[in-house]
Amino acid sequence: MKKIVTKISIGLLMVGCGVKNPSNDIATNLPIATTIDLTKVVEDKVPVSINPGRFVQDSVKYFLPKVVQGTYSVSDFGKYVDDFKAYDYEGNELKIEKLDENSWLIANAKQLDKLEYKVNDTYDIENITIGAPFSPSGTNIDPKNYVLNLHGFIGYFDILKNNQYGLKVKAPTALQRTSALQKVGSETSEDGQNTTDSYFASRYFEITDNPMMYGELDVEEFNVGDIKIVLSVYSPNKVHTAAKIKETVFKMMKGQKAYLGDVNSTPRYDIYLYLAEGVENSPTGFGALEHHTSTVVVLPEQMEDEALASAMIDVVSHEFFHIVTPLSVHSEDVHYFDYNDPTFSKHLWMYEGVTEYFASLFQVNQGLVEEEDFFSKMMGKIQNANAYDDNMSFTEMSENILEQPYAPNYANVYEKGALIGMCIDILMREASDGNRGILSLMKELSSKYGKNKPFEDDKIIEEIIAMSYPSVGKFLKTHVEGNTPINYDEFFNKVGLAMKAEKIETNYIQNSGELIFAGNQATGSIFFTEAVEDNSFWADNGVKANDDIIEINGTKLSIKNVNQVLGATFQWKEGDDLEVKLNRAGEEVVIKTKITKSYTKGKKLVVLENPSKEQEDLKQVWLKN
Numbered sequence: 001m002k003k004i005v006t007k008i009s010i011g012l013l014m015v016g017c018g019v020k021n022p023s024n025d026i027a028t029n030l031p032i033a034t035t036i037d038l039t040k041v042v043e044d045k046v047p048v049s050i051n052p053g054r055f056v057q058d059s060v061k062y063f064l065p066k067v068v069q070g071t072y073s074v075s076d077f078g079k080y081v082d083d084f085k086a087y088d089y090e091g092n093e094l095k096i097e098k099l100d101e102n103s104w105l106i107a108n109a110k111q112l113d114k115l116e117y118k119v120n121d122t123y124d125i126e127n128i129t130i131g132a133p134f135s136p137s138g139t140n141i142d143p144k145n146y147v148l149n150l151h152g153f154i155g156y157f158d159i160l161k162n163n164q165y166g167l168k169v170k171a172p173t174a175l176q177r178t179s180a181l182q183k184v185g186s187e188t189s190e191d192g193q194n195t196t197d198s199y200f201a202s203r204y205f206e207i208t209d210n211p212m213m214y215g216e217l218d219v220e221e222f223n224v225g226d227i228k229i230v231l232s233v234y235s236p237n238k239v240h241t242a243a244k245i246k247e248t249v250f251k252m253m254k255g256q257k258a259y260l261g262d263v264n265s266t267p268r269y270d271i272y273l274y275l276a277e278g279v280e281n282s283p284t285g286f287g288a289l290e291h292h293t294s295t296v297v298v299l300p301e302q303m304e305d306e307a308l309a310s311a312m313i314d315v316v317s318h319e320f321f322h323i324v325t326p327l328s329v330h331s332e333d334v335h336y337f338d339y340n341d342p343t344f345s346k347h348l349w350m351y352e353g354v355t356e357y358f359a360s361l362f363q364v365n366q367g368l369v370e371e372e373d374f375f376s377k378m379m380g381k382i383q384n385a386n387a388y389d390d391n392m393s394f395t396e397m398s399e400n401i402l403e404q405p406y407a408p409n410y411a412n413v414y415e416k417g418a419l420i421g422m423c424i425d426i427l428m429r430e431a432s433d434g435n436r437g438i439l440s441l442m443k444e445l446s447s448k449y450g451k452n453k454p455f456e457d458d459k460i461i462e463e464i465i466a467m468s469y470p471s472v473g474k475f476l477k478t479h480v481e482g483n484t485p486i487n488y489d490e491f492f493n494k495v496g497l498a499m500k501a502e503k504i505e506t507n508y509i510q511n512s513g514e515l516i517f518a519g520n521q522a523t524g525s526i527f528f529t530e531a532v533e534d535n536s537f538w539a540d541n542g543v544k545a546n547d548d549i550i551e552i553n554g555t556k557l558s559i560k561n562v563n564q565v566l567g568a569t570f571q572w573k574e575g576d577d578l579e580v581k582l583n584r585a586g587e588e589v590v591i592k593t594k595i596t597k598s599y600t601k602g603k604k605l606v607v608l609e610n611p612s613k614e615q616e617d618l619k620q621v622w623l624k625n
Contacts, residue, residue: 026054031164031200034154038171038214039194044141045082045118048153052160055109061158062115063103065151065339068137068208070289070322072344072401072410075133077152078102084117102340119153123283127560135285135298140274145215145234146171147274149289149296150181151208156339165201169212170194176217178232180270180294181210208339209291213272218242224253228268235275239301240308245273248309252317255366259358263324263443270294271316275301284563288315292327292451295319302571313368318359326351328446335454344402345457346395349480353417354438357425360418364623371623375497375605378422381415382488382499383512383602388412390485394420395461420480423491424472426622430494431469434621441468495619496611504602508569511535511600517549517566519559525549525583526557526566537598541591548583 033051040047050062064078078101086094086104088111097105106112122129122138132138133152140147154167171177173188173195185198201207218233220242231249233242249271270293276282278300288297297319299311326334331345345351364374388409394417397406425438444467449455455463461481465473478484492498506512516531516538530545532538549557557565572578572595582589608615 026056029053031166032157032160033166033168035168035170036148036153038146038169038175041141041143042118044124045120046141046146046153047116047118050115050154051113052115052157052163055112057109057159059105059107060109060112061099061103061105062155063158063340064155065208066102067339067342067402068133068149068151069334069337070291071134071137072348073134073407074131074402075137076101076131077133078155080120080122080139080152082118082120084115086115087113089113121147122152123147124281126283126285127280127564133285134287134289135274135276135283136287136289136296138283138285140283142215144236145217145274146175146213147272147296148212148214150211151339154207156204156207162203164203165207167199167201167207168196169199169214170196171214175214176219176232177212177214178217178219178230178270178272179210179212180268180291181206181212205337209293211270211272211291211294211296213274220246222246222250224250225257227253227257227266229253230268230270231273232270233273233275235301236277237301240275240305244305245308245312248312249316251368252313253320255368256317256320256362259362259365259439260321260324261443263328263446266293266323268293269320272296273312274298275303277301278564278568280561280564282564284567286311286567288319290319290322290327292323300567300571302568304571307570313363314359317362318356321355321358321362322351324358324442324446325354328451329442329449330451330454331457331460332454333457344399346399347457347460348398348401348413349394349417349420352413353419354421354442356414356418357421358439361422361425361623374623378419379499379603379605380512381418383514385412385415385419386512387514388416390416391483393483394480416486419486419488423475423479423486423488426491426494426618427471427475428468429622429625430618431471434618434625436468437622437625492605493608494615495622496608496615497605497619498608499603500606502602502604503599504604506535506598506600506602508535508537508572508598509566512602517562519562520548521559523548524559526559526562534600535598536600537596540596541593542589543582543591544584546585547589550581550583550588552580553578 030053035049037047064081066076067074084096084104086096086106088094094106094108094112099105121141122133123140126132137149139149139152173192177197179199181199181201183197184200186195188195213232215234218241220231222229229249231242231246233240233245276298283298286299288295295316297315299308303311331347333343333345360374360377363369364371392409397409400406401410421438428436428438428441461476479486489499509515509517511531511534514531516529516535517526518529519526525548527546527548528543532543532545551557552565555565574595574597576595578593578595580591
């Protein structure tokens with residue numbers, strides 16, 4: 001890439017000159033010149049300009065993404081675009097037609113000079129908009145912080161999908177800025193107030209794959225082996241700092257590098273951490289979204305240091321392991337992704353499930369957690385998976401993930417999907433005398449395919465069977481393509497473990513993954529379900545099934561603020577005062593108590609009293625090899 005920076009920079013300068021003679025600037029030959037102006041934000045809307053060059057076609061279509069990779073849900077970023085206008089070379093407005101939520105038709109394309117529109121952010125309206133984008137894929141527009149997931153601002157033309165992009169971002173000079181996209185220059189205004197940064201993308205995929213963050217950021221840069229890590233943190237109330245989080249990230253990624261071994265990685269990896277303030281218009285879609293060389297993370301700012309460190313390990317390690325799959329091992333559906341008419345691969349068990357399994361296994365493999373912690377994590381996934389349809393083919397679900405009845409089961413890719421990875425790992429260790437596991441399988445697939453060569457979706461299972469063992473083939477046919485539930489006792493017995501029923505600790509909104517609340521769409525209220533009877537904290541304080549929750553510590557509860565209010569329960573500490581007002585069949589019930597630990601029925605994974613040498617040896621290579 002360094003070899004062509006000079007040529008690219010010259011091309012961007014030519015495009016940026018705003019040539020009005022349309023005779024030579026044919027659109028297919030030039031980068032699409034785009035501008036995002038953060039100095040002219042009005043009512044949380046950012047002006048965007050798109051100059052594609054001269055079209056020789058009679059008409060063209062312009063799209064904002066309906067779906068972005070890694071989310072498996074409809075985002076409809078076109079919904080957040082206002083004042084969409086097209087201009088000819090004389091500055092006159094051209095007629096346009098909005099075809100649907102995310103696309104516009106420009107009929108007189110030969111006269112098109114540029115598009116201009118304004119983009120509203122998604123963070124402010126998450127709690128009032130059904131179907132708002134998942135927070136780590138969304139956008140924030142605030143004088144103190146701009147989360148620039150570029151797919152929310154920049155679209156593509158139907159006939160220019162493979163064109164290069166030149167992007168200019170104009171912002172106040174005082175703002176910190178970090179970008180995973182290649183920067184090719186910057187220019188500061190004469191008064192020093194504003195600076196325009198210039199970036200380059202070789203195609204639209206690089207626009208969607210390289211987020212940015214501008215604002216009052218706290219940034220730490222450090223190396224993990226041969227990877228430069230750039231950690232950008234936005235904590236609105238300065239509760240957390242990048243320096244404080246750095247050690248957790250360093251230790252985690254050092255362990256990941258050691259676990260992965262010779263897997264090809266990136267020379268730079270960006271981590272963007274947005275810490276949500278917890279006010280009414282704050283984002284509540286906590287988690288992360290992966291990219292080839294970066295990840296965007298959204299978590300609550302009020303988290304204690306230890307809880308934040310644990311969350312960062314869970315979510316960032318998962319996203320970083322995506323460099324294995326789907327970034328290095330993926331199907332044609334992923335490689336040739338259509339942002340507005342997507343088809344989906346059958347293999348979410350591999351993309352998300354195996355990735356989640358790696359994110360758990362590497363921690364015990366590298367000595368970051370004890371074996372008991374890993375066992376507890378796997379048991380938690382078994383218990384969480386019980387909330388989903390266990391008789392559903394995983395490949396069928398994956399291929400139809402936006403449709404009913406499959407869509408509500410998506411989150412099971414992180415639960416049962418990880419357990420599928422675990423079972424394959426144990427089977428491969430058993431069949432190879434401990435020499436091969438699922439990581440070696442993924443390395444072999446990565447060597448065969450890699451990031452630039454997709455596999456055929458319908459053939460990869462047979463390839464995996466040919467590359468592995470009959471036991472793996474039987475498992476995939478029965479439990480992944482088939483709809484037969486997995487008997488986890490069978491796999492745990494192979495490594496000298498067993499599931500034992502006992503009382504286990506839980507939180508205040510779930511029983512081992514099963515929510516104890518539900519919403520009444522008709523009234524907008526939240527009520528306890530029958531599951532509350534098995535949650536010791538609430539049951540001991542007299543809560544009953546079907547009690548409506550009116551207030552928690554003075555905050556009225558409704559469907560609109562349920563994520564914010566109930567999410568705060570994760571910060572409750574033993575001994576804290578609690579007052580809850582309930583509506584029980586028309587009668588107000590007030591509970592005043594102090595927070596204590598809560599328990600529910602569950603199972604614990606324990607070591608057999610007298611495991612055989614074969615069981616012990618297999619357990620050792622499974623966890624530590």
